[in-house]
Amino acid sequence: MTTGAERSSSRAHxxxxxxxxxxxxxxxxxxxxxCSRCGSAGHGRPLVRMASGAAPAVSISYAGDLVAxxxxxxxxxxIDVEVDGPTVGGVERGVFSTDEALFKAGWxxxxxxxxxxxxxxxxxxxxxxxxxxxxxxxxxR
Numbered sequence: 001m002t003t004g005a006e007r008s009s010s011r012a013h014x015x016x017x018x019x020x021x022x023x024x025x026x027x028x029x030x031x032x033x034x035c036s037r038c039g040s041a042g043h044g045r046p047l048v049r050m051a052s053g054a055a056p057a058v059s060i061s062y063a064g065d066l067v068a069x070x071x072x073x074x075x076x077x078x079i080d081v082e083v084d085g086p087t088v089g090g091v092e093r094g095v096f097s098t099d100e101a102l103f104k105a106g107w108x109x110x111x112x113x114x115x116x117x118x119x120x121x122x123x124x125x126x127x128x129x130x131x132x133x134x135x136x137x138x139x140x141r
Contacts, residue, residue, distance in 0.1 A: 014067040017134040018060045021069045022048055025132060026056050045104075059104050063120060065137040070124050077126035078104025081114070084121050094121045101125040 019031040028048035035044030048055050048071075056071040063081040070079035080100035082088075088096045098111055105125035114122035117137050124131050133139070 010065070011062060014062050014065075014135050015060075018046075018062075018067045018069050021132050021134050022046070022058055022060075022071060025069075025130065026058075026071050027051070027053075028055070031058075057126070059101075061100075061122070063122075066117070066120055066133060066135045067138075068114065068122055068124075068131060068133055070126065070129050070131040072126050072129040074128035075126060076105045076109065077124070077129045078102060078106075078109065079114075079122070079124045079129075079131055080104070081116065081120055081122035084119050094123070097121050098123040098125075 022028050022031050026048055029051045030049045032047050033041055033044045034047055046058050046060050048058055056073045057077045059070045059077050059079045061068045061080045064083045066081055068079045068081045070077045078101040080097045082093045082097050084093055101111060101123040102109060102125050109125040111123050111125045114124055116122050117139060
């Protein structure tokens, strides 16, 4: 059984990987978080700071040993990954993932089902979106 400390350590590792991916793929100087409700930098939507030029919209999702990162310069983006399993509140996991990605992208966006390792489902939403997986469950690149 995984302890809370192990989950926290794993989540922190996945978050660090997600930030590395965003910096490498977008040229971002750093990644931060900002909660639109309380203003906290400890949680909330990820934001990238660029050394110069416009910043892309970004989204990050975690599930098990996998983190999915999406970015795009054409408008809002959303990504969601889930460990495949029983329904969530009576909703099939793939449908739940699509709704979550759309929520993150502002609801009015095209969606694509992600090709993920066995045991995971996921969706990316937005226009002109790039995405990448990282973490122990991600396929080798």
